[in-house]
Amino acid sequence: MSGKRRIAVTVNGTRYEREVEPRLLLGDFLRSELDLTGTHFGCEHGICGACTVILNGDSVRACLVFAVQADGGEVLTVEGLGSVEALHPLQQAFHEHHGLQCGYCTPGMLMTALDLIRKHGRLTEAAVRAGISGNLCRCTGYQNIVTAICAAAAAMQSGEPAGDA
Amino acid sequence: MKPAPFAYAAPRSVEEAAALLAEHGGDARLLAGGQSLVPMLNFRLLEPALLVDINRIAGLDGIAEIAGGLRLGALVRHRMLETSPLIASRFPIIAAAMAEVAHLAIRNRGTIGGSLAHADPAAELPLLALLLEARITAVSTQGRRVIAASDFFTAALTTALAPDEILTEIELPDPPAGSGWGFAELARRAGDFALAAVGVIIAEAGGICRTARIAMAGVGPTPLRAPAAEALLQGGTLDTGAIAAASRAAAAAAQPADDLHASAAYRRHLVEVLTRGALSAAVARARKVVP
């Protein structure tokens, strides 16, 4: 019951086995055990949304889930969304609409937007604004992020390739 | 900002979980959605020796019809309440209120059992449990007991649950036939905890109010009912004068405090305005003016 536990988690399609302390947060597991540093920690208490990843199909805060809880599960992080050569429609839209400046909040914004687009049929601008209300950005004033998510949602729904997400 | 070390157990049954709590007493904590507990662990406001993760217990996440109501398992997530067709048809007030609870990523994880056990004074689900007169089942190695919502919330972040008890399910009795509901809240941003929230249930027969229930959150150490306001409505006509008087009585029953986000006076004012809006919506729904 105490001490380290052996877990197996599939991240971006690759299965990883590690021995971890129960107190290791999923975000720290991704960053320090798997060197997937695309997931950023901000507030570490669920408020800022920077560490949002997809766990078993749902967006979650990687600061509010322990790695041991993801044992046997599947995680999608920003590294699995697209690649530099083949950006995901969300990444493409953030690029085109200047939806980022410093980039710290961006991985969380992207993963939050992905879950929003998957779970809502048609996304209104109001739904996008409400949907990212749990993700703080201190650079952009949000307008370009909202524009980018709306554009990506339209592109994804019109059937453009949505990457391997 | 990292939790202190703890031992971890992920039991597969309520019995196993109850046995762990019985053995470790106050040194153990249940982990459900983790959306309130893990922030407190990260801040080291809590340093339990053992976390008992109940997420792998099967059968605690169901929404089922029972005679005269619904039974919800403790692990029903906020997102399930938001999207369940059974909730939408039997308790639309719950689906409507869920849109005000936190953000999608939090609603994907947070559970009804966790929200009730955590008992945040501004949380929506405790308010709804009180309004809908939920019966809450608690299980320990000593047995099982059912607690009325009106006896459950005892102080801020404090409930009638003993440290070795697990909230396993809640039962929601159907509101009276033909009743209407209203829910209104104000928060500074979408998804923030409410500055004040009000839920109401109204039933009329022959132009006379037969049932009036008013509950509020964010304006006291626990969610509160407003019995004097309810009494003003019961047995009378639901006109604008009665609604205004009941809303003033609800504001008088609030026990708000000043804090960083709003003054007590402002919160009390909000209760009056929100109650008026919620009552008007409930009357319109009872009269089938709006769905």
Ligand SMILES: Cc1cc2nc3c(=O)[nH]c(=O)nc-3n(C[C@H](O)[C@H](O)[C@H](O)COP(=O)(O)OP(=O)(O)OC[C@H]3O[C@@H](n4cnc5c(N)ncnc54)[C@H](O)[C@@H]3O)c2cc1C
């Ligand atoms: C950014 C943010 C915004 C939020 N906004 C809102 C909001 O607007 N409105 C709102 O209502 N909530 C809000 N929440 C809280 C959220 O709804 C939580 O999910 C919920 O309050 C707790 O549920 P949980 O399942 O996550 O419980 P946990 O965090 O797992 O547990 C909370 C407490 O309850 C105990 N517990 C859990 N399950 C049981 C059980 N079955 N039996 C006995 N004890 C149990 C735990 O031991 C712990 O003490 C917010 C949270 C965050 C992080």
